[in-house]
Amino acid sequence: MSARQHLEALALELGADVVGWSPVSVPPEAAAQYTQWLSAGKHAGMAYLERQFPTRLNPASRLEGVQSALVLGVSHAFAPPEPPAGGVRVGRVARYAWTPDYHEQLQPLLNALEARAADLGVRARGYVDHGPVLERLFGAQAFLGWRGKSGMLVSTSYGAFLTLAVLLTDVPLEDIPPAHPDRCGRCVRCVSACPTGAIGPERTIDANLCLSYLTIEHRGPIPLPLRRRMGDWLFGCDVCSAVCPWTQKAGPLARLFRPDPQLAWPDLSRFFGVSERQFERQFSGTAFLRPRRKGMARNALTVLGNTRAPQGWPLLLLGREDPAWEVREAAAWALGEWGEQNHLAPLLNDPHEEVRLTAQRIAEQA
Template sequence: MTDARAHLTELALALGFEVTGWADAAPRADELGVYQGWLDSGRQAGMDYLTRQLPRRTDLSSSLPGVGSVLVLGVSHAFAPQPVPAGGVRLGRVARYAWTPDYHAQLEPLLERLRLEAASLGVRARGYVDHGPILERALAGRAFPGWQGKSGMLLSTTLGAFTTLAVLLTDLPAPEPAPLHPDRCGTCTRCIAACPTNAIGPDRLIDARLCLSALSIEHRGPLPWELRPSLGEWLFGCDLCSEVCPWSVRAGPLARLFVPDPELAHPDLRRFFGTSEREFQRQFSHTAFSRPRRKGMARNAVNVAGNLRLPEGLEILRLASSDPAWEVREAAAWAWGQWQNVAEVERLLNDPVAEVAGAARRVLDSGG
């Protein structure tokens, strides 16, 4: 069995994974207690599927009967800055992991290759990227050198915080537990200070109700009014806590398996308007932008235009004012208010959707 683990580890590294390690598939009581407490406190926001999946996350045999050990795999998405393509309206920032085509689609064939190799060794296996009911960060903290930083992210002295995780569940016996990596955060609190909404708790857990990443990707409907300014220039996701981490700074650009695309790092915001959801998915289904869907990306683009108040953003606001999605028009009312453009806000007072007209009235009543 040791030979099987070594063989699969060697293959994973050959396929391009940058860090690997083995962990016992049985969850630890302290890990489950922390996760249950996070759910009980409501910090998962509207991601109710996390609560529904709890029984599966606490029992990995529901995903692979007879599971004994897990091969945890890490890939860096610490990309170097990308050039801004010519043309278009290219405002806002995108989280680094979304600079490359959907990492699920890139990693799943590699996991399948590992599964087939495991089968040739008489080992049953099943791979997951992070959309499976797995507590990947907890497993990773036990599998290879790393620890849960004060930001809640898995940190590594070699990869920093920009690490994408995947796992291969196997029916190999549980490995001997490895010593936990020492906490290297020390007295540093740069990640906490960098978070504009104080989403990082003292228990190193994230409040998704405040996290800019969760708001711009997972949140459906209008963004919370009071948090819109805090989103600043973030169009999709947020990297602030990971960017300022000294271990990320020390690691520098590392990504080798993933290749960044400047058109994803700096998308033309106009592409989120004047198109159907079907056409949007045709263009972006291979990217992380498909998660919030067209109207979510358009809403975010409007929020960025409202916060930055740069001349090129005016085209986005004009498109948004007549967008078929009321959530986008509602965002436009707020954004025009940031520009102090009373005439455009007043036009939206006549919108047939109450939420849009209400947003316009709220802007006018508040003086902008």
């Protein structure tokens, strides 16, 4: 077996569902589109994408002598688990977050591949989207799938619920695979289903509108015009991937990852009345740490404002007293959605201006 074959076999043995080899050159048209996307400000508050842009275009800065990338696809297509009993379990979570953090789950696999590569005399370095590597581009170049109209990598066998990891190597590619045929055709289900219209032309996403960005990366209040469109999305959003016909055809395929019902259906009350440190202990090793406690509490109140789930009422009252002003502001908005303006009194004189303004505006609408 060649070094390539050894590494492919090990990746599949350790749990990857599909693997392929990609050249590491970035086509000029892909670089130009990325530049235009950044220039238009569609990366929203993710300033690190702009800082890392030169590095993303130059994989050699990550691994000297790099010549190829082994791309791993791991399915997170789960059947929904049953919600646990008890708690305030309202709202949806994107499927990839139904398990402990995939970065931590895939890192041992990449470590094993790096070790095997070293044994074979191959220099290698692995990434699970925490480094400046263009995983989706490499995935498409590795013939794993194509870039769908949602901007996600789509596979005829696995749909759009694929977590990608990349192993950069100095193995030369003698046979470069052709581009995967585009199988989207005239279908626009993902575009039509996006709750906020975030999917634009040229298969790009405007992060300023995307619920995944707003509920995870965005700091501060959810923009007012988008709150009702957030619906019951508590963390992330994967509507565009779920409605894809290829995803639906593939069905639940995940085998390496296993969903945790407590993450798929989290108890919203766990985001209130605890310190940041307590929250971090409760959700250690999960994607919920990304927005932090106040982000999850903000999201929970927005979901409760939209759903008016009666079991969530005590959390609206807790939200009024929260130490984070972003949470108090979300509580004011949610109370307005419930038609409970008479409970706004503590927030009308809040020390933070944005909380006062939101409370006053809602009180005036009563």
